[in-house]
Amino acid sequence: MTRLMRSLEVLRSKGDRALICYLMAGDPTPARAAEIVVAVAEAGADVIELGIPFSDPLADGPSIQAAGQRALNAGTTVPVCLDIVRQVRRTADTPIVLMTYLNPILSYGLQRFAADAADAGADGAILVDLTPDEAEEWQEAAAAAGLGTVFLLAPTSTPERIRLVGRLCTGFVYCVARTGVTGARVDLPPDLPELLARVRAETDRPVGVGFGISTPEQVRTVAELADGVIVGSALVNVVAEAGDSPDAASAAAELVRSLKAGTRRA
Amino acid sequence: MPDALMPDARGHFGAFGGRYVPETLVPALDELLATYLACREDAAFLARLADIQRDYVGRPTPLYHARRLGDKVGCDVYLKREDLCHTGAHKINNALGQALVAKRMGKPRVIAETGAGQHGVATATACALLDLRCDVYMGEEDIRRQALNVHRMHLLGARVLPVTSGTRTLKDATNEAMRDWVANVRDTHYIVGSVVGPHPFPMIVRDFQSIIGREARAQFSEAMGRLPSVVTACVGGGSNAMGMFHAFVPDAGVRLVGVEAAGRGVETGEHCATLSVGRPGVLHGSRSYLLQDGDGQVLPSHSISAGLDYPGVGPEHSHMKETGRAEYVSVTDDEALVGFQMLSRTEGIIPALESSHAIANLAALAPTVPSGGSVLLCLSGRGDKDMETAVSALGLGNALNGGQR
Numbered sequence: 001m002t003r004l005m006r007s008l009e010v011l012r013s014k015g016d017r018a019l020i021c022y023l024m025a026g027d028p029t030p031a032r033a034a035e036i037v038v039a040v041a042e043a044g045a046d047v048i049e050l051g052i053p054f055s056d057p058l059a060d061g062p063s064i065q066a067a068g069q070r071a072l073n074a075g076t077t078v079p080v081c082l083d084i085v086r087q088v089r090r091t092a093d094t095p096i097v098l099m100t101y102l103n104p105i106l107s108y109g110l111q112r113f114a115a116d117a118a119d120a121g122a123d124g125a126i127l128v129d130l131t132p133d134e135a136e137e138w139q140e141a142a143a144a145a146g147l148g149t150v151f152l153l154a155p156t157s158t159p160e161r162i163r164l165v166g167r168l169c170t171g172f173v174y175c176v177a178r179t180g181v182t183g184a185r186v187d188l189p190p191d192l193p194e195l196l197a198r199v200r201a202e203t204d205r206p207v208g209v210g211f212g213i214s215t216p217e218q219v220r221t222v223a224e225l226a227d228g229v230i231v232g233s234a235l236v237n238v239v240a241e242a243g244d245s246p247d248a249a250s251a252a253a254e255l256v257r258s259l260k261a262g263t264r265r266a
Numbered sequence: 267m268p269d270a271l272m273p274d275a276r277g278h279f280g281a282f283g284g285r286y287v288p289e290t291l292v293p294a295l296d297e298l299l300a301t302y303l304a305c306r307e308d309a310a311f312l313a314r315l316a317d318i319q320r321d322y323v324g325r326p327t328p329l330y331h332a333r334r335l336g337d338k339v340g341c342d343v344y345l346k347r348e349d350l351c352h353t354g355a356h357k358i359n360n361a362l363g364q365a366l367v368a369k370r371m372g373k374p375r376v377i378a379e380t381g382a383g384q385h386g387v388a389t390a391t392a393c394a395l396l397d398l399r400c401d402v403y404m405g406e407e408d409i410r411r412q413a414l415n416v417h418r419m420h421l422l423g424a425r426v427l428p429v430t431s432g433t434r435t436l437k438d439a440t441n442e443a444m445r446d447w448v449a450n451v452r453d454t455h456y457i458v459g460s461v462v463g464p465h466p467f468p469m470i471v472r473d474f475q476s477i478i479g480r481e482a483r484a485q486f487s488e489a490m491g492r493l494p495s496v497v498t499a500c501v502g503g504g505s506n507a508m509g510m511f512h513a514f515v516p517d518a519g520v521r522l523v524g525v526e527a528a529g530r531g532v533e534t535g536e537h538c539a540t541l542s543v544g545r546p547g548v549l550h551g552s553r554s555y556l557l558q559d560g561d562g563q564v565l566p567s568h569s570i571s572a573g574l575d576y577p578g579v580g581p582e583h584s585h586m587k588e589t590g591r592a593e594y595v596s597v598t599d600d601e602a603l604v605g606f607q608m609l610s611r612t613e614g615i616i617p618a619l620e621s622s623h624a625i626a627n628l629a630a631l632a633p634t635v636p637s638g639g640s641v642l643l644c645l646s647g648r649g650d651k652d653m654e655t656a657v658s659a660l661g662l663g664n665a666l667n668g669g670q671r
Contacts, residue, residue, distance in 0.1 A: 104562035128288055131292055
């Protein structure tokens with residue numbers, strides 16, 4: 001996790017915020033996905049969240065559901081995702097956090113996954129349906145492999161749970177901006193400043209905010225409040241529009257450049 | 267309630283169960299657990315529930331000695347008549363209980379998932395009775411094959427929201443209901459329809475359904491002065507089976523047999539025999555047996571009965587399989603259709619296709635029943651809703667052709 005922590009520290013010292021970019025591994029194809037990740041890293045993403053597709057993504061809205069289905073149709077498995085990480089590592093040093101649901105990882109084996117992910121060059125992992133309550137075995141496996149663990153906080157989280165999640169996250173705390181699934185929205189939730197204040201009161205970890213952030217203006221607003229701004233569905237939609245063509249990488253990179261401007265100190 | 271029958275504090279039944287959900291839902295599950303535990307100790311709540319069960323649902327449901335069916339299959343058979351519950355299936359036991367809990371939590375809106383539509387109808391009914399808003403998620407494929415129940419839900423004032431993702435059946439309806447709950451958790455209660463989902467749902471649904479087995483055990487003992495040799499029920503998610511089995515778990519001499527749907531045959535891959543051929547995994551909030559491929563992706567399931575068409579199963583069933591307390595077998599679509607016709611013709615009772623799976627297994631069970639012993643079967647629902655599916659599968663076709671012998 002040192003690469004992820006170092007990266008966030010450097011940004012913090014400059015007064016910048018991290019732009020955290022979510023992409024679905026294997027969408028539209030495994031080969032194309034590696035190109036897209038590299039292009040997004042070169043365009044200024046500070047952290048890459050790389051989704052491993054799951055058949056039943058119950059925290060995701062239509063954009064990421066469809067991306068996962070495209071990836072699965074293209075034959076994307078856990079080993080394929082780890083191979084994408086390896087390919088990206090040949091050219092890019094940007095921290096990579098893998099994001100998925102528990103079952104594919106359980107099926108692969110928790111210890112084996114933690115070891116293989118770290119070996120491939122991933123820095124951490126987020127398992128959306130694994131809260132700290134059930135995470136003991138996973139944390140031991142991740143710690144043994146030197147893989148970071150990130151857990152989610154939500155607007156419904158109590159102060160006790162914010163402290164619990166803060167204590168168990170390595171790297172950053174992933175704060176879900178709204179009650180709901182992933183997906184681009186027109187407006188930011190009005191109670192976001194209050195949510196961030198509640199989180200800050202209980203933990204001094206860097207806080208990344210995601211779910212429903214898609215435009216440079218939204219990124220700029222959230223960057224005033226958080227240490228990192230997470231953009232997912234908007235990027236995934238750009239990839240979907242381009243289809244299986246080299247345009248996907250350049251279109252994603254262009255969006256990332258416009259988003260990144262919002263996280264730099266003016 | 268004996269401790270051996272309770273999950274641990276975090277909802278584990280042995281290696282199964284627990285709570286695997288997005289963080290957003292954790293406080294709602296804590297609130298539900300606290301409210302439910304308070305309800306369970308509250309005399310006024312229990313009295314209200316008992317009144318509704320008696321005067322509205324029609325409990326206790328009869329225990330019926332099915333002599334002609336018994337002669338046909340070769341063993342003594344008793345049916346617990348959950349098909350005679352208001353709305354036509356056992357689902358109402360849980361829906362009313364949870365709707366009362368939702369009312370107590372002050373949540374004005376209820377959502378539910380449904381496969382066959384029985385849980386959707388039961389939830390819509392409970393919401394009409396208790397003045398709650400109701401939205402039911404149902405797969406497009408199930409809307410097609412269970413149109414009658416869709417009309418019933420509409421008439422009861424519920425909205426039916428079609429689900430077009432995945433296989434368009436119960437699994438996908440459950441995904442959509444979960445997504446809705448994550449978004450609207452502050453004013454919405456999700457009435458999970460089976461003994462599945464994150465803790466405390468498997469425990470709550472089981473407790474509200476366990477009235478089936480408590481009544482049946484008392485009725486059987488009173489009539490016969492002994493207990494049945496075998497207690498059996500169909501298993502999809504497993505709520506009627508768990509409700510029936512639970513009172514008999516401490517009775518070591520009573521065999522518990524769950525009957526899963528083998529669809530077109532377990533060897534074809536088109537089935538939902540989760541406990542028979544699945545392996546443990548995590549879906550919809552708990553750890554349990556699951557139909558999944560080698561990469562941990564959930565497999566599409568198939569059954570002629572929409573209510574069993576689900577790739578998961580309740581965690582307590584997984585635990586009972588693991589400990590050997592219950593046995594699980596499976597019967598195919600075709601066998602279930604034979605059971606469907608057999609009960610109709612021997613007893614004048616048209617069963618739901620779900621319950622027909624348990625009927626169909628009686629012939630295989632009969633030789634294993636000791637002489638003088640009896641089988642107690644949970645007839646979980648009635649078959650009106652399945653007329654179209656059954657008529658088309660059996661090739662009965664034209665209503666004017668006089669039927670077949």
